[in-house]
Amino acid sequence: MPELIEADVGPAARHRPRADTALATVPAGAPVSRVWAALGTAGVLQDLYAHDAHDTHDDRSARGGTAGAPDPARLAGLIRAVDARGDNGVTLSVLVQAASALPVLAACAPGTGPVRQALDAALSGTSTVALAATDGAAAGSDLAGLGTQVTIGADGLLLTGGKRWITTACGADWLLVLARHRPGRHFTSFTWVLVPATAPGVRVRPADTDLLTGSGTGHVELDGVRLPRDHVVGRPGRGMAVFAQHMGTERLAGALWAVALTSRVLADTKERLTRRHVDGRPLWEHDAVRQRYAGCLVQVRQLRALCESLGERVAHRQDLAAAALLKSAAGLVADPVLAACAQMQGADGFARGGAQRIRGEAGVFGIGGGVTELVLGAVADHADTVLTELRS
Numbered sequence: 001m002p003e004l005i006e007a008d009v010g011p012a013a014r015h016r017p018r019a020d021t022a023l024a025t026v027p028a029g030a031p032v033s034r035v036w037a038a039l040g041t042a043g044v045l046q047d048l049y050a051h052d053a054h055d056t057h058d059d060r061s062a063r064g065g066t067a068g069a070p071d072p073a074r075l076a077g078l079i080r081a082v083d084a085r086g087d088n089g090v091t092l093s094v095l096v097q098a099a100s101a102l103p104v105l106a107a108c109a110p111g112t113g114p115v116r117q118a119l120d121a122a123l124s125g126t127s128t129v130a131l132a133a134t135d136g137a138a139a140g141s142d143l144a145g146l147g148t149q150v151t152i153g154a155d156g157l158l159l160t161g162g163k164r165w166i167t168t169a170c171g172a173d174w175l176l177v178l179a180r181h182r183p184g185r186h187f188t189s190f191t192w193v194l195v196p197a198t199a200p201g202v203r204v205r206p207a208d209t210d211l212l213t214g215s216g217t218g219h220v221e222l223d224g225v226r227l228p229r230d231h232v233v234g235r236p237g238r239g240m241a242v243f244a245q246h247m248g249t250e251r252l253a254g255a256l257w258a259v260a261l262t263s264r265v266l267a268d269t270k271e272r273l274t275r276r277h278v279d280g281r282p283l284w285e286h287d288a289v290r291q292r293y294a295g296c297l298v299q300v301r302q303l304r305a306l307c308e309s310l311g312e313r314v315a316h317r318q319d320l321a322a323a324a325l326l327k328s329a330a331g332l333v334a335d336p337v338l339a340a341c342a343q344m345q346g347a348d349g350f351a352r353g354g355a356q357r358i359r360g361e362a363g364v365f366g367i368g369g370g371v372t373e374l375v376l377g378a379v380a381d382h383a384d385t386v387l388t389e390l391r392s
Contacts, residue, residue: 019044019081028085032093032214033128033171035082039094040125048074048098049106049123070249072311075099076256083260086353088361089214091257092368096167097122099253101129101176103246104192108234115194115233118174130172132195132220133243136162140367141374143178143190143240148222150179150193152229152236159193159201159225169204169218172197177222178239187240192233201225211361248314248323250369251330252307258330258365259304262337265358266296269341272348289344296337303333321382324375331372334365 022042026035039045048070078098082091105119121127134140137147148161159179169175175195182189195202203221234242270293273284283289306329313319314326342355349355366372379386 018042018047019078020084023081023085026085029087030090031171032090032168032216035085035090035094036097036128037125039078039082040123044074044078045098045102045123045125047071048078049102069103069246069315070099072252072307072315075249075253075315076307076311079253079256080260083257083264086264087214088261088358089212089216091261092212092215092364093128093168095253095257096131096250097129100246100250101131103249104131104176104233104242105129105194107242107246108192108238113230114228115230118194121173127173128168128171129174129176130166130168130197130216130220132163132166132169132175132177134163134165135178136164136219140165141371143243144185144187146178146180146190148177148179150177150181150191152181152191152232156229157193157225157227157231159195159222159227161222163220163222165207166218166220168216169220170206170216172216175202175220176233177220178243181236187244188237190239190243191236192239192242193227194231194233195222195225195227199225199227211357212364244320245318247369248318248320251323251327252311252314254365254369255303255307255326255330258334258362259300259307261358261362262296262300262303262334262341265338265341265355266293266300269293269344269355272345276346283344292340293344296340299333299337303329321378321385324378324382325386327370327375328372328379331366331375334362335359338362 019039022038022044023035026038050071075098079091079095082094102119102122105115105122109116109119118127118129122129133143135143135146135148138145148159148163151158159177161179163169163177173196175197177193177195178190179193180189181191197204201223202225203223204218207217207219209217270284273289273293274282276283278286306326310319310322310326313322338355338359342349342359345355
């Protein structure tokens with residue numbers, strides 16, 4: 001898979017991906033705001049959307065194509081570079097912003113106004129955006145049942161409701177809120193609203209969890225938040241359609257992260273297996289260990305091949321069936337591979353930040369963006385198409 005565009009930073013780093021170069025001087029343990037700022041300053045975030053980030057909505061509509069679609073290869077390079085830092089919470093925050101919030105903003109931003117300003121600031125790394133879709137009034141997968149409401153009046157917007165388990169909520173400058181503007185579960189009943197995190201009536205509290213702490217995940221309360229009409233993102237009634245259009249990007253990004261994370265843990269596990277000895281032999285030389293490890297390698301390599309073969313279809317052709325395949329595959333690969341690594345590492349896996357904790361945090365692959373079992377139902381819905389492709 002091609003790397004990110006190289007930065008001219010001298011002979012030592014000329015052949016490194018730009019994302020790696022941008023993050024090289026960011027200290028370990030830095031918060032996501034600093035990581036995001038470094039990526040923005042280096043132009044990495046802008047490069048994801050270089051083909052349409054500064055076009056107006058009308059410009060993109062006139063020329064056709066998918067608005068707000070990132071380059072899959074650059075997205076992969078970004079995720080690899082952030083994951084290499086080993087802070088899964090920060091990686092989750094960067095992923096959701098880059099692959100969910102930015103595509104929605106890029107697809108809907110007019111030439112001027114607060115939505116354009118928020119997009120430009122996020123791309124430059126000077127502000128962060130939390131995608132606030134999961135609702136306090138419904139199960140996470142039941143977006144059509146959300147209870148957050150926006151009243152669109154002649155004199156502005158009135159927003160009331162609550163959002164739960166929102167990544168980046170605790171440090172975001174903007175909240176991209178999915179709300180209903182009329183009753184019912186029809187997909188035209190929902191609208192995106194851009195909410196300043198400091199607006200009166202907005203309250204954010206951290207989620208009660210010890211996992212993925214760097215993600216800034218929190219719960220958001222919206223108590224009579226009043227905003228000008230130009231804080232509507234896109235056209236009223238298009239919220240769910242825009243979200244569905246770009247849901248595949250987050251699923252692609254999740255699969256790319258699953259590859260990066262499992263590869264990193266597998267590399268660490270192999271190094272440990274070569275150092276630990278049983279009966280005078282390194283664990284790595286025992287056939288049972290090698291076979292189990294090799295099985296993990298095969299699974300991860302298959303997942304990467306799936307990402308490479310489907311990435312363009314998901315990002316630029318909005319192929320939701322392909323996105324469902326990627327999402328399901330990531331959920332089915334990550335947990336068994338990380339479980340095997342945690343067991344092969346033995347007691348070391350229980351160390352602070354060790355494989356057992358990583359496995360717990362990686363549970364997000366089976367839940368975030370759709371529970372694996374539900375997404376497998378979507379794969380089954382497209383069984384005939386998949387079978388035709390397999391037999392062609």
